[in-house]
Amino acid sequence: MKRLINPYIAFLYLIPVFVIIGLFRFYPILFSMRASLFKWGIGGPGVFVGLKNYLHFFSDKYFWQAFSNTLWYAIFTVPLTLFISLLVAVLLNNSLRGIGIFRTIYFLPVVTSIVAISMVWKWIYHPEIGLANHILNCLHLPPQNWLAEWHGIFELMIGGELPLFLKGPSLALFSIIIMAIWKGLGYNIVIFLAGLQNIPENYYEAAEVDGASGFTVFKNITWPLISPTTFYVLIMTTIVSFQVFAPVWLMTGPPAGGPLGTTNVLVYYLFDNAFNYSRYGYGSAISLFLFVVILALTVFQKKVIEPRVHYG
16 A cells, blocks of 8 residues: 655654754753863853862861751651651542542642742741641640741750761651641652552452451562552652742742851752852752762662562
């Protein structure tokens, strides 16, 4: 049968996609790489400094503070998000009356503006009229200065001083972590629900015949079969955690990073250098450092964790 359309014409339809990706993805990356090699200010490219912007990391204590805060944010956000969202998804996977309403309620924060949510949670954490301290008061616990407390949560727990990284995230940063977990919970619940509902029922019927139930069924059937979903949520949550910016800026800044810089994260520090101090070259270097960190973590997860994922 004679072809009526040349197959190469199909590539013409891809040209708009290539143009958009090139202009809004690859060009900014290449431009940022170039800018990171210059002392780039508000007036444009200045003196070529090579790797000087990158070497400045080693002597910039505020950069390492921001990096440490970002690590703490990811360390708490990623595992807690995985655990809570999976737990809620398992509960919502049951056939109960009105279960659709609960699914909708959990997803509402995902489609709500981060600005609105940050303002509401800022009110919740208000030291005098906030809901958080009202709950603590009802439990006969001392009130907290949530978004202005620079001491680490582990220090607050033991009531003493701890060295450096052992202090944990500040209470201010941990308050943002709680909000971020709540904000992203609905999206991950929907993803886990999709994975749970794709598990064939005959596996559970066979397990019931064999007398297995409860945690045994979850461990040997549910958990292995949703491992691809878990792996996807793990990668995406890790990437999003390292890119956190809006809640920090809205709830504890400016000035940068709230109390003593304890909520200053890498993206906020990048923004501060590039747009508040017009150090575009140094800001570009920070962005590429963040890109390398996220890429390295993603590759590590694929090499170490993906072989344990069950795709059967």
